[in-house]
Amino acid sequence: MLSEVVTKTLHRALRIGTCAALAGAIATAAAADGDRSYQALRDWIAQAPDADLETGRTYSIADRAALEAYVPPTVWGYYFFDDMAMEVTPTAHYPTPPDWKTDGSGAHTLDERGILRNFNGGGTPFPQVAPDDPQAAVKLIWNMLWRPGEHDFDMPMMTWLRSENGKLDRELEYMSTNATYALGDRCLVPGYEEVKSKRIMEFRSPRDMAGAKDMQIVYVDHDREDSGWLYMPAQRKPRRTLASERTSELMGMDMIREDMNGFNGKIHENDWTYLGRRKVLATVNVRDNPEMGGPHLWVPNHARWEVRDAHVVMIEPKAANHPYSHRILFLDPDSHWTMWMLAFDRKDGQLLRMAQHFMKYSESYRDEQPQQAPYVNQDFTKNLGHHVFLHLGENDINAKKPHATITHCFVKKRMFSEARAQQFYSLRNMISGRR
Amino acid sequence: MQCLRAIGPCAGAVLLALTSLPAAQAIVTLTDEIELEGFVNLQNVVREPRFESAELVMQRNTAQIEGKYYFLKDSTAFGRFHTGRLEEATLTIVGRGVYDSIYDIRDSYRDAFDADRHHPGEAELKLREAFIDFLLPPFTLRLGRQQVVWGETDNFRALDVINPLDLRWHWSWESWEDIRIPLWMARGVYDIGKLGPFDESFIEGVYIPWDVQQNEISTDPRRPWALHGAGLRERANTVIAGGQVLDLDLRVRDGSPSRRFENGQGGMRFKAIWGDVEFSLNYFYGLSVDTRARYQAARSGIFGNTFRAEYVTENPRTHLVGFTANYSEEKYTQAVFRMETVFTTGVPVAIDDAAPRIADPDGDQFDEARRTVLMLAVDRPTWIRWLNDQRTFFLSTQIFWRHYLDWNTYYRGIPAVEQAVFNGQVLPDRYVSTNTDRIDQNEFVMTFSASTSYGAAGLMQPRFVLAYDPRSTGAYNQIGFDYLLSKHIQLKLYQNLFWRVNGDSIGPWQLGDLWGHSSGNSRHETVFSLIYQF
Numbered sequence A: 001m002l003s004e005v006v007t008k009t010l011h012r013a014l015r016i017g018t019c020a021a022l023a024g025a026i027a028t029a030a031a032a033d034g035d036r037s038y039q040a041l042r043d044w045i046a047q048a049p050d051a052d053l054e055t056g057r058t059y060s061i062a063d064r065a066a067l068e069a070y071v072p073p074t075v076w077g078y079y080f081f082d083d084m085a086m087e088v089t090p091t092a093h094y095p096t097p098p099d100w101k102t103d104g105s106g107a108h109t110l111d112e113r114g115i116l117r118n119f120n121g122g123g124t125p126f127p128q129v130a131p132d133d134p135q136a137a138v139k140l141i142w143n144m145l146w147r148p149g150e151h152d153f154d155m156p157m158m159t160w161l162r163s164e165n166g167k168l169d170r171e172l173e174y175m176s177t178n179a180t181y182a183l184g185d186r187c188l189v190p191g192y193e194e195v196k197s198k199r200i201m202e203f204r205s206p207r208d209m210a211g212a213k214d215m216q217i218v219y220v221d222h223d224r225e226d227s228g229w230l231y232m233p234a235q236r237k238p239r240r241t242l243a244s245e246r247t248s249e250l251m252g253m254d255m256i257r258e259d260m261n262g263f264n265g266k267i268h269e270n271d272w273t274y275l276g277r278r279k280v281l282a283t284v285n286v287r288d289n290p291e292m293g294g295p296h297l298w299v300p301n302h303a304r305w306e307v308r309d310a311h312v313v314m315i316e317p318k319a320a321n322h323p324y325s326h327r328i329l330f331l332d333p334d335s336h337w338t339m340w341m342l343a344f345d346r347k348d349g350q351l352l353r354m355a356q357h358f359m360k361y362s363e364s365y366r367d368e369q370p371q372q373a374p375y376v377n378q379d380f381t382k383n384l385g386h387h388v389f390l391h392l393g394e395n396d397i398n399a400k401k402p403h404a405t406i407t408h409c410f411v412k413k414r415m416f417s418e419a420r421a422q423q424f425y426s427l428r429n430m431i432s433g434r435r
Numbered sequence B: 001m002q003c004l005r006a007i008g009p010c011a012g013a014v015l016l017a018l019t020s021l022p023a024a025q026a027i028v029t030l031t032d033e034i035e036l037e038g039f040v041n042l043q044n045v046v047r048e049p050r051f052e053s054a055e056l057v058m059q060r061n062t063a064q065i066e067g068k069y070y071f072l073k074d075s076t077a078f079g080r081f082h083t084g085r086l087e088e089a090t091l092t093i094v095g096r097g098v099y100d101s102i103y104d105i106r107d108s109y110r111d112a113f114d115a116d117r118h119h120p121g122e123a124e125l126k127l128r129e130a131f132i133d134f135l136l137p138p139f140t141l142r143l144g145r146q147q148v149v150w151g152e153t154d155n156f157r158a159l160d161v162i163n164p165l166d167l168r169w170h171w172s173w174e175s176w177e178d179i180r181i182p183l184w185m186a187r188g189v190y191d192i193g194k195l196g197p198f199d200e201s202f203i204e205g206v207y208i209p210w211d212v213q214q215n216e217i218s219t220d221p222r223r224p225w226a227l228h229g230a231g232l233r234e235r236a237n238t239v240i241a242g243g244q245v246l247d248l249d250l251r252v253r254d255g256s257p258s259r260r261f262e263n264g265q266g267g268m269r270f271k272a273i274w275g276d277v278e279f280s281l282n283y284f285y286g287l288s289v290d291t292r293a294r295y296q297a298a299r300s301g302i303f304g305n306t307f308r309a310e311y312v313t314e315n316p317r318t319h320l321v322g323f324t325a326n327y328s329e330e331k332y333t334q335a336v337f338r339m340e341t342v343f344t345t346g347v348p349v350a351i352d353d354a355a356p357r358i359a360d361p362d363g364d365q366f367d368e369a370r371r372t373v374l375m376l377a378v379d380r381p382t383w384i385r386w387l388n389d390q391r392t393f394f395l396s397t398q399i400f401w402r403h404y405l406d407w408n409t410y411y412r413g414i415p416a417v418e419q420a421v422f423n424g425q426v427l428p429d430r431y432v433s434t435n436t437d438r439i440d441q442n443e444f445v446m447t448f449s450a451s452t453s454y455g456a457a458g459l460m461q462p463r464f465v466l467a468y469d470p471r472s473t474g475a476y477n478q479i480g481f482d483y484l485l486s487k488h489i490q491l492k493l494y495q496n497l498f499w500r501v502n503g504d505s506i507g508p509w510q511l512g513d514l515w516g517h518s519s520g521n522s523r524h525e526t527v528f529s530l531i532y533q534f
Helices: A002-033 A038-046 A061-067 A073-079 A136-145 A257-262 A362-366 A418-424 B007-019 B107-112
Strands: A057-059 A086-089 A153-162 A168-180 A195-205 A213-219 A227-232 A237-241 A270-282 A291-293 A299-301 A303-317 A324-331 A338-345 A351-361 A389-398 A403-409 B034-047 B055-073 B088-100 B123-136 B139-146 B183-195 B198-208 B238-241 B244-253 B265-274 B277-287 B292-295 B301-303 B306-314 B317-329 B335-351 B366-382 B393-404 B416-422 B425-434 B442-451 B460-468 B474-484 B489-500 B525-533
Touching: A038 A073, A038 A270, A038 A324, A057 A061, A073 A299, A073 A338, A073 A351, A136 A270, A136 A303, A136 A324, A153 A389, A168 A418, A237 B317, A237 B335, A257 A338, A257 A351, A270 A324, A270 A338, A299 A351, A303 A338, A351 A362, A418 B183, B198 B277, B238 B306, B238 B416, B238 B425, B244 B301, B244 B425, B292 B335, B292 B366, B335 B393
Parallel strands: A086 A303, B244 B306
Antiparallel strands: A057 A086, A153 A168, A153 A403, A168 A195, A195 A213, A213 A227, A227 A237, A270 A303, A291 A299, A303 A324, A324 A338, A338 A351, A351 A389, A389 A403, B034 B055, B034 B525, B055 B088, B088 B123, B123 B139, B139 B183, B183 B198, B198 B265, B238 B244, B265 B277, B277 B317, B292 B306, B301 B306, B317 B335, B335 B366, B366 B393, B393 B442, B416 B425, B442 B460, B460 B474, B474 B489, B489 B525
16 A cells, blocks of 8 residues: 555656656747747847847857847847857948938828828938937838838849748749839939839749749839739739738748838838837848758848847837738838848737848948859949948748748849839730749 | 640650750841740540549640741841841731640540541641831831731620631630631731821721631530530430420531631721820621521421431621720829620521410521620729739729620520430430520620739749629639749649539529539539640
8 A cells, every 4th residue: 555655646646747848848948039929029128238149159059148139039039059150240330322312301291191291202301310209110110111222223133932840832033123213313214203112023033934924013102002913824814812911921032011121011000119229239230141040941141240239129010811910020220121020929918020130331342342143244343322221131930830931032223214113114014924 | 636645644754855965045146037936735534524623634744935036127137138128027927736644644545536537636737927017108008917906805705706706725814825826818917097086097907718617516515625615525316396206317518618718807996086085986897707597498407317417507797886996094093904795697596496476587596796895994003012022913803794786595605414304204315406595685705804913033823713794693713823833934824713603594604503403513623734845
């Protein structure tokens, strides 16, 4: 009898011990992966780093404690891994183009819904944003939406869709060509003053997508939805597309239309909060399209990082059926580009999707040129003199699937003439294609 | 032909070899100017008559190569010749080789054509498309063998009639890109841009100087997708007339327009956006791609025990005037609305051989009708979260109404072959042709399709298609599934279902199981394709 009691007690103790060990292991793993909740990010944003990072140094996993203060906890599980290497360079200032208006002059205003009126580009609409301005968040987003260097390029792209452990599910090759129409004091093509920008994107491979292309027209009037057409070679004709559905994943990629460039939705469909400044590590002037590392090949490795004193903006979709409860953007104070986008699941407040953007300053092409696209060679010296950031790619991770989309962009600046833009960005160009 | 015959058995091995290439490229770039892409498709079709049995009816192996040569860039041809305002030019070549190995696999198929020494549809080696694009802003010109598609309608023909279709091997159940018959033509587009209240306007001209072709349809009942009406899969060989049983000597002369400049075709369209409505005005002067036969009474008659019936095929001249529009309604319905309407003259129609003079004054069992079409459609990306919480479903529906302006009750559709019966006795091995398929003055068809994608990378892509003719109650369903196994390999599996609610009217769209009523030869089928693409 006694032995039975002892045995049972022993078994129970073992079970408890096992559970405790397991719980401890899970807790350790969770801590190592970082807390992916919305609240943990808010707490992290509110806590300024205690110490500066040493610049000119490459950080490794051994330096994780120092890096945690500069990388959102939401993504630690992806960005901290055994052979990680983060080269941290001094924080630089990246001037805007000489003719870019930064005095905020003009007749533009925000209406009661936060929509920018009477603005036609050519400058930053709100170069000075006071932290206590109740419309600070919206103004910063307008700066992002009208940032210098947003358009005017030929951009061959490669996209890799990867599952866990780096398994490659799909590889896409395509080209985006993009032009700004609203240039401030003039329009690229007179008569099209209502147009902000036009873009044509054409797929090159795989063959089941080859020749598919879409044209998108974005209007100056934010209330007006974009116009879009999709040409599919199998149909040999363009098809009008809908712009207002922005929350479905795009073609198996781990992003929704609204995620593009951090935020590509409608201002009035969201509530906005400015969360202040927060220093964060970012890939704002990478040397090259970053190599991807980590256990799943989802994040940049051996890349060049900078500490940027980002503006942090919180976006809360008003629609109850929107997949996100909160979207938090870290915006670069110089270029207004989105550096990080973190979006949280409405169901549980945990990370749903994230994106990190890789940029390169145009003038850095003088000393170092990134790689060429595997399928076309371009003259990157044409990037010099523009004084803008160029988008060298991004990663988009869906934490719930889990799955990632990694894109490399091979940007060459291109300034369209009026005649060329008129004939290229036209419906005429959408009635036929590669085949 | 021997060379092509070898494609079939070797196709699997070639596919394996291609897939085992470690660094196989998504697209082959030979130089900065030349690119190659294409695919090898091994397609198997299993027919399941009334789901009581199953038989392999097709094993079509297709290899397609698509080449692109960018020989003029930035106003410089071949890297050395300055071309002034001519900024770009590109040569595109699309070639296709096909081998249907069903004749190797099934003795019965081979034996059925033994006497002919020819296996229809077995092999094909064609230059499908070959054209040069010239860009001379604001003018563009495409010269060569090509496809031109106008209109807003999906998979029913209204404005999309410039290229005929090859319906011989799998009716219209393939992607129309693959069954359109490309024609030698010139297509020029002049970009206007802003024009008064219109945006994005352009004018397009199409000219087909001599390449006249018609829809290709097989009527040979030995072929799996022959169109032979609702009757038996036999050829008519008998006429019962004047109380006699006569042998039928059917003679059909090819009266189709020949490839001459007098038979040139051409058209124009103006396309623009007005407000948020995109529209086009279209005109095409062509030759009907539908073929009908005109009865030659003077050359027909009874000769001994034989009735000789002579017909001449015709493809009348047509005028086609059309209007299309679409509108993306973003606020209330979040849907794209599309419409297309067309007025066509010269539509060839068969008339009942028993029609009175008033209905068929020439007694030639043939008429040229005027016809209108109206199509209304809606596209909508739609969330059905309990089925897919990552991606929307793309829903598309359209209603198609066709109306004959010159209709009479003797208009007939597809003839059928029936067992010959004389004095109440069935005559063995004797078959007569009848045509009780009345054409309705108003014809309707409705379609609905839904598609989405599943899996982390959206590699699994199911779709559902329904087409329903409310007059004949005939319907067609496709339940399909594409799986993108890798960047090179696709698997496609789909089930085609042909059914009807009631009655036995064929209907004008050949949707329902019109072949199955008298012969049990219904055409439900399972199609499996393995595609290697590069």
